[in-house]
Every structure is written in structure tokens, then in C-alpha cells.
Amino acid sequence: MALTSDMVQLLDAGVAHQVAGCTNAGRPVVCRGLAAQLEADGRLVVIISSLSGFEVLDAVRETGRVAINVTLPENFKSISLLGSDAIVSAGGAEFRELVTNRHAAFQAQLSRYGFPPEYTGAWYAATDEQLMAIRFTPTSARNQTPGPGAGNSLELK
Amino acid sequence: MNAVFEDGLSLFAVRRMMEGVVPPSLATASADHVPNVGYLSLAEYVDPLHVALSYQFFNRSRENVLATKRASLTLDDPYTGAGVVLQLEYERTETEGPVFERLRAKLMGVASHVGMDNVFHLRGADIYRVLEMRRVPGRKELPAAQPRVDLPTNSRLLSERMANCEDLASLLDTLLCGLGELLRIDYAMLWLFDSSQAALTLLASRGYDIDGAGAEISVGEGIVGTAVREGVPIRVGHMMNMATYARAARERAGTLGLTPALKAGIALPGLKEPRSQLAVPLRARGRVLGALLVESKHDQYFGYDDEDALMMLCGQFAVAMSLMQPTEPEPAVTPAVSAQPPQSGAPLRLRRFSRDNSIFLDDEYLIRGVAGAILWKLVGEFTRCGRREFSNRELRLAPELRLPDVQDNLEVRLLLLQRRLAEQNAAIQLEKCGRGRMRLNVVRPIVLESEPR
Numbered sequence: 284m285a286l287t288s289d290m291v292q293l294l295d296a297g298v299a300h301q302v303a304g305c306t307n308a309g310r311p312v313v314c315r316g317l318a319a320q321l322e323a324d325g326r327l328v329v330i331i332s333s334l335s336g337f338e339v340l341d342a343v344r345e346t347g348r349v350a351i352n353v354t355l356p357e358n359f360k361s362i363s364l365l366g367s368d369a370i371v372s373a374g375g376a377e378f379r380e381l382v383t384n385r386h387a388a389f390q391a392q393l394s395r396y397g398f399p400p401e402y403t404g405a406w407y408a409a410t411d412e413q414l415m416a417i418r419f420t421p422t423s424a425r426n427q428t429p430g431p432g433a434g435n436s437l438e439l440k
Numbered sequence: 441m442n443a444v445f446e447d448g449l450s451l452f453a454v455r456r457m458m459e460g461v462v463p464p465s466l467a468t469a470s471a472d473h474v475p476n477v478g479y480l481s482l483a484e485y486v487d488p489l490h491v492a493l494s495y496q497f498f499n500r501s502r503e504n505v506l507a508t509k510r511a512s513l514t515l516d517d518p519y520t521g522a523g524v525v526l527q528l529e530y531e532r533t534e535t536e537g538p539v540f541e542r543l544r545a546k547l548m549g550v551a552s553h554v555g556m557d558n559v560f561h562l563r564g565a566d567i568y569r570v571l572e573m574r575r576v577p578g579r580k581e582l583p584a585a586q587p588r589v590d591l592p593t594n595s596r597l598l599s600e601r602m603a604n605c606e607d608l609a610s611l612l613d614t615l616l617c618g619l620g621e622l623l624r625i626d627y628a629m630l631w632l633f634d635s636s637q638a639a640l641t642l643l644a645s646r647g648y649d650i651d652g653a654g655a656e657i658s659v660g661e662g663i664v665g666t667a668v669r670e671g672v673p674i675r676v677g678h679m680m681n682m683a684t685y686a687r688a689a690r691e692r693a694g695t696l697g698l699t700p701a702l703k704a705g706i707a708l709p710g711l712k713e714p715r716s717q718l719a720v721p722l723r724a725r726g727r728v729l730g731a732l733l734v735e736s737k738h739d740q741y742f743g744y745d746d747e748d749a750l751m752m753l754c755g756q757f758a759v760a761m762s763l764m765q766p767t768e769p770e771p772a773v774t775p776a777v778s779a780q781p782p783q784s785g786a787p788l789r790l791r792r793f794s795r796d797n798s799i800f801l802d803d804e805y806l807i808r809g810v811a812g813a814i815l816w817k818l819v820g821e822f823t824r825c826g827r828r829e830f831s832n833r834e835l836r837l838a839p840e841l842r843l844p845d846v847q848d849n850l851e852v853r854l855l856l857l858q859r860r861l862a863e864q865n866a867a868i869q870l871e872k873c874g875r876g877r878m879r880l881n882v883v884r885p886i887v888l889e890s891e892p893r
Contacts, residue, residue, distance in 0.1 A: 301514070303477035305469035311512045313467035313477055313525065314576070334578025338525075342475075350475040352465070363478060401582055405521025408580035425500065427478045434499040 284421055284439035285325035290362060294319050297388030298353040302331055302417070304342030312338040315406055318378065318385035319351060322418065327351070327364060329417045330378050332409035340415055343369045349419050352427060356392040361427035362437060366419030374414035382407065382414065443488030445573035451488055454515060454524050454573075455744040458483045458491070460546055460677060461518035466493065468504035468511045476500045483515060484543045485744065486567060491528070492539050494547055495564040505530045511568065514576070519585040523576035528568035538672040540565040545663055545674040587745075594622040595749040602756055607872075608764050608851045609858075615732075615757055616646040623749065625734045627711055630722075632730040632852060633659070633668050637796070637809050640664065640730065643856055648709030654807050654860040655706035667719035667731045673747045675718045677740040706805065716741035720750040724758035729849070732757075764851050787885040788867045792816045794892055801866055811857040813841050816890075818880050819868065823888060832876040854878065 286294075300316025314336035319329045329351050331339060343349050349369040354361040386407045390400050424437040443450050458464075460482050467477045478501055484492040493513070495502065505511055513526045534540045544562045598618035605611040612630065619625040627647040631640040642655040659665040667674045716736040722729040732754050736742065791800040798808035799815055807815070814835060821827045835841060836850050858870045858878075867884035 301465040301467075301477045301479070303467035303469075303475040303512070305467075305473045305475040307473065309469060309473055309508060309510060310527070311467040311469045311475060311510055313465060313512045313514055315514070315523075332578050335523075335576045337577075346473065348473065348475055350467075350477045352477045352479070354479060361479065363476065365474065365476075367474075402521050405580045405582055406523075408578060413578065427499075429481075429497075433497055 286321050286327065286364075286421060286424075287438070287440055290364075290424065290437075291321050293353060293355060293360065293362065294321070295385075295388065296355050297357075297385075297390075297392035298355050299389060299392075300329065301352045301354075302329055302336065302339050303350045303352075304339045304348060305346065306342045307345055310342070312342050314339045316351060317407060317409065317414070318382045319353065320381060326418050326420050327366070328378075329419075330374050330382055330414055331417065333413045333415045334409065336415065340371050340417075343417055344371050347419075349417055354427070356396065359428055361429075363425045363427050364421045365423045365425075366421055369417050369419035372416050372418070373412075374416040376411040376414075378414050378416065379411055382409075445570070447575045449524060449573050449575060451485060451491065451570060451573070454517075455485045456519075457515035457517050457522075457524065458485055459518060459740060459743060461740065462516040464493075464516075465514045466501055466511055467513075468501045469508060470504050471507045476504055480513075482543060482546055483513065484539065484546065484565070486539055489570055490531075490567055491526070491570060492534070492543055492565040492567050494543055494562055495533060495566045496547075496562060498563075505566070513568075517581075517584075520581045520583070521579055522581045523579060524573055525576060526570050527572040529571055531567045531569055533564040533566050535564045538670040539567070541666045541670050542672060542674060545666065545676050548676060588741075589622065589624050591623065591745050591749045595753060598622050598753060599756055602753070602760065605760070608761060608855050611757065611760055611764070612644050612855070615753065616644060619734065620646060623746075625736070625746075627714075627735040629709060629733045630730065631657075631664055631668075631733065632722075632849070632856070633728055634809060639809075640668065641809070641811075641856065642706075642708070643730070643852065644859065645709045648711075650707055650709045651859075651863055652706055652709040653863055654811075654856060655708050656808070657708070663717055663719045664731050664733050667721045668728050671721050671723055671728045673718060673720045673751060675716075675742055675747060677716055677742070711735045711737060713737070715739045718742040718746060718750065720747065720754045722754050722758035722761070724755070724762045729758050729762065761852060762849070783883055783885050785867075785884045787887045789887050789889060790816075790819055790868075791889045791891060794890055801864070801868070804864065806864065806866070807857060807860050809853075810841060811853045811860070814853060815857055815861075815868075816888075817841065818870075819882075819886060820888065822880050822882060823886050828880045828882075829873060830878055830880070832878070 302316040303313045305311050317330045322328050347369050348367050350365050352363040390403045424439055426432050426435045426437050463479045464483045466480050469475045480493055482494040486492050509530045511528045516523045543565045547562050601614050605614050616628055619628050629645040630643045632643050633640055639656050639658050642652045645652055663674045714735040715738050718734050720732045789802050796808050797812035799806045799812040861869050869881045871879050873879040
């Protein structure tokens with residue numbers, strides 16, 4: 284299964300990312316993501332910092348399960364995507380351009396709420412060496428926009 | 441109770457991250473360890489080991505929490521970009537009470553701010569025990585914003601000034617002026633709770649076009665009424681959607697969750713477009729005596745630190761107010777007729793409606809309740825035998841006044857009456873003439889009329 288075109292567009296629109304996992308002991312863990320994009324093979328790659336996301340990386344390595352939420356601040360459009368075949372690898376400089384672009388789009392979103400550019404800079408401070416990639420095949424998607432329909436499943440291609 | 445977590449963090453120290461500026465995220469997992477993550481509207485500090493999270497929808501997160509009791513929460517500082525991650529254990533859901541009301545008031549403001557008033561409805565306050573908390577590493581944090589004022593130091597200064605006050609009038613003026621001068625809180629109202637009338641009476645205000653002393657409102661569900669009912673501070677930080685907020689005085693009462701108790705009431709003061717409000721109860725001897733309402737034209741003007749400062753100052757005010765009875769025996773009442781200034785002009789018709797002791801001067805509403813009964817007694821004595829001076833003690837003992845037994849508050853009622861008469865520039869004025877004594881000044885002939893209803 285793969286993302287719909289609407290979902291792919293949303294990833295590029297300046298969303299906030301939250302990435303979660305769960306250890307085999309049942310401990311839920313979460314961190315902010317820096318970027319996400321659809322890969323040519325239909326998998327989703329999510330970039331997180333090895334510093335802020337160490338717990339999530341460990342849980343994903345342990346179980347292969349991952350959940351990501353992306354939310355667009357301007358209209359609260361929010362979806363979550365789940366996978367169970369997640370693999371962690373070093374991202375590195377290869378993803379710097381993606382992270383920079385996603386950061387700029389997210390910064391533009393938050394500026395309308397009065398946040399200065401430096402604010403999102405605090406969250407995007409990872410070095411190339413700290414960029415880690417989580418790749419997974421989305422197996423289910425849910426609408427998480429507040430209001431009627433929140434929690435409903437969304438169809439994947 | 442161990443309230444210090446990893447990195448020396450305490451929940452108290454990260455309360456600012458729960459202001460609702462950056463929404464928190466909540467990660468959960470199903471019983472078979474499938475993770476889920478989404479945003480919450482709000483988190484609220486409960487105590488050093490507990491937080492409350494807004495429960496608005498029955499969604500996957502909630503299903504997971506009910507199944508496993510576990511969750512992980514992230515909070516972000518809205519100024520520095522710093523973040524913390526908490527491990528939580530679900531304990532219970534509250535659907536009423538102080539925590540629920542604080543969360544509901546905060547949610548009301550946030551919902552209005554983001555234009556989702558119709559979507560955001562609080563079903564409950566989920567109470568979680570904090571098992572772990574740690575700082576998010578790797579962030580390039582910004583310097584913290586400069587505080588508006590040095591709250592602890594300036595609150596202490598104001599507290600010291602209040603401690604030097606010898607009577608209620610100076611205590612009240614010191615508090616309201618000090619809020620502006622020392623804490624940069626330019627708009628404030630002080631409401632008194634009258635349990636016998638189930639109403640709040642405005643004792644004084646500061647910063648508004650009208651003073652509104654004596655204005656009365658019923659206790660309702662909104663910010664002031666809720667603060668009084670629950671005995672906790674209630675704060676709203678965003679009021680962007682002004683369409684939901686009234687502009688006229690009576691609509692203003694609705695804004696506060698209050699409805700005017702009288703058709704012929706006194707106009708209420710208030711900002712036309714408040715962006716932040718904080719209502720703090722006046723608590724003493726286990727009772728709520730009223731509430732201080734402060735307002736600002738700026739979003740998020742009041743934070744947890746303001747709550748702390750105002751709770752302390754309002755507590756001091758409430759205790760002082762309830763203790764401000766004469767400590768020495770008052771001088772014996774001299775029922776002698778004192779010299780009365782000459783009266784002139786058309787007679788003033790003073791009407792009392794005995795059902796609620798509401799008083800009208802000619803056709804203008806003045807006041808009601810105990811303050812109304814006091815004025816009726818004083819003027820009655822004056823017209824019968826020319827007495828102008830009275831002691832507080834005789835009023836306190838007068839059976840016809842039926843002063844509330846527990847919280848006497850006679851001085852408060854006298855002050856309110858005195859200010860209301862002065863504000864109306866009435867032909868009857870009341871002034872202090874010594875410890876526990878007051879004098880009536882009447883410059884027009886009086887005609888008394890008592891009506892049963």
C-alpha cells in the first residue's frame with residue numbers, strides 16, 4: 284500500500300511531525316520528526332534526530348512498529364500513518380536538503396502564529412551525522428483532524 | 441513526595457509548557473503494542489506528580505490508554521523551544537470539580553483562538569501520574585523571554601503595603617493600585633460573594649471607564665462564577681474570536697458566565713475585547729469570599745506565575761478583610777442628636793422594596809441586600825430622631841439587618857454603600873468618624889417609602 288496524492292501533498296505543505304513507537308515491554312515513546320517523504324518504492328521515510336529520538340529509534344529497532352502523525356498548523360489537517368516493517372538507518376547529509384525544505388515550510392506555517400524563525404530552529408538543530416531515517420510501508424492511515432470523522436480510517440492506494 | 445525527575449526537572453518548573461501555545465503530543469500503544477500518536481488540546485498542571493489531559497474525543501489514544509494505562513507526552517516551551525518527554529500512568533477521569541473547570545476554561549480560550557469553538561468540547565479531565573520526565577536533548581534552545589515584571593519581588597512589595605493598611609478602604613485601594621503599579625495589571629475588578637443572595641457584588645474596579653461599584657451578578661458557569669464556586673483560579677489566555685464575546689454591559693455579564701441579577705442594575709465595567717482573563721478566588725477560613733478578576737488586551741498575558749502571585753495576594757486580602765473588625769471595644773453609642781447641616785431642595789424619595797431590601801433614590805436604583813437594609817436603618821433613625829452617628833457594633837447586633845452569621849463582612853458592606861453613595865453623588869453620604877463609627881450627611885429632606893415587593 285502507498286500514500287494517496289493528497290497525503291503526499293500534505294507532507295510537503297509545512298507539517299509538524301510526531302513519531303512514536305512502543306517497546307516490547309509496552310512502553311510508548313515519542314519524539315518530533317524533522318521530515319517525511321514518499322520513496323520511489325512506496326515506502327515512507329521519516330527523518331528524526333538521533334539525539335532527541337533515541338528512545339523511538341531503539342523501540343523501532345526492537346519491534347519494527349512505528350506511527351507518525353503529520354499536522355498542518357494552518358488548518359489542523361492531521362493524519363497518522365502506521366507501519367510494522369520499519370527499518371532504521373543513518374540518514375546523513377543525503378537528507379539535508381529535504382530537512383531544510385521541510386523546515387522552511389514548517390517555519391512559514393508557524394510564523395503566522397507569531398513564532399520567530401529561531402523558534403523552529405531550536406527543533407531542527409540536528410547535524411548531518413544526527414539525521415536518522417526510519418523507512419516503512421504504510422499499512423494503515425487515520426484521519427486525526429479534530430471534529431467529525433476524527434479517528435476514521437483513510438484509504439491507501 | 442518525590443517530585444524531582446531526571447535532569448533535576450519538576451512538573452512545577454515546566455508548567456509554562458502547559459499554557460496551550462504549543463499543543464502537546466500524546467503517544468500510546470494498544471495492548472498488543474501497536475503505537476499511536478496524535479495531538480492533544482491541553483495539558484494542565486495538577487500537583488507535583490500529576491497532570492491532567494483534555495479528553496475531548498473517544499479516539500484510538502483513549503482506547504489505548506483505557507486498555508494499558510500508559511502514555512508518553514511531549515511538552516514544548518513556547519518561548520525557548522525546549523522540550524520535555526513524560527511517561528504517564530492513567531489514574532482516572534474527572535468530569536467536574538476544580539481541575540475539570542480549569543481545563544475547560546483554558547480549552548474555551550484555545551478553541552476560540554483557533555476558531556474551533558464548535559468542535560472543542562471537554563468531556564473530561566484525564567488525570568495521569570507522572571512516572572518519568574526528562575528533557576529533550578539536542579535542541580538549540582533560545583533565551584527565555586523577559587518576564588513582564590519581577591513577580592516575586594513586586595508581589596512581596598505589594599503584600600507589605602497591604603500589611604500596613606489599617607482599614608478596608610485603604611486595603612482595597614492598595615491592592616488595586618498595586619496591581620497596576622507593581623504587577624502591570626491595568627484592569628481589575630474585585631467581586632464579593634453574597635451567599636444569602638447567591639450573587640456577586642462588585643466592590644471596586646480599576647482601569648475601566650466606569651467604576652460599577654455595587655453592580656450585582658448572579659453566580660454562573662463562567663470564569664468569575666466558576667472561580668468562586670470551585671475556589672480555584674480560572675484563566676483564559678486567548679480570546680481571538682471576539683464574535684463570541686459581548687460588547688454591551690449586559691452581554692458582558694454573559695461573557696463572564698454571569699447574568700445580571702437586577703433588571704435595573706448598575707452597568708458593569710469591563711474591557712470590550714479582553715484577550716486574557718484570570719479570576720482568582722478570595723479565600724479565608726475555608727470559605728470563598730469573592731474573586732478578583734483581572735484582564736488584559738494581550739493574549740497569554742497571565743501565566744501560572746501570575747496565578748501564584750495573585751492567589752497569595754488575594755489570600756492575604758481575604759484574611760485581612762475578614763479580620764478587619766475593630767479589635768478594641770467601640771465607644772459607647774451616643775444617641776445624641778448631632779449638628780445637622782441645613783437641608784434644602786426638593787425632598788428625596790428613598791424607596792425600599794422589602795423583599796430584597798433594594799433601595800431606590802427617587803427612581804434611581806442604588807443598592808440592595810444587606811447594604812440596602814443598613815441604609816434603610818440609618819436613614820430611618822435619622823428621620824425619626826435626627827441621629828447621624830452610628831457604631832458598627834449596633835449594626836452588627838441589629839436583628840433586622842440579619843447579617844450573615846459566619847462571614848460578618850459588615851465593614852465590606854459599609855464600604856460598598858459608602859462608595860456607591862459617593863459614586864452617585866447622592867444627597868445622602870456616609871463617612872467614617874472614628875474607629876468603628878460612621879456619620880450620615882443628608883443635604884435634602886428625605887421621604888421614606890417602603891414597598892412590600
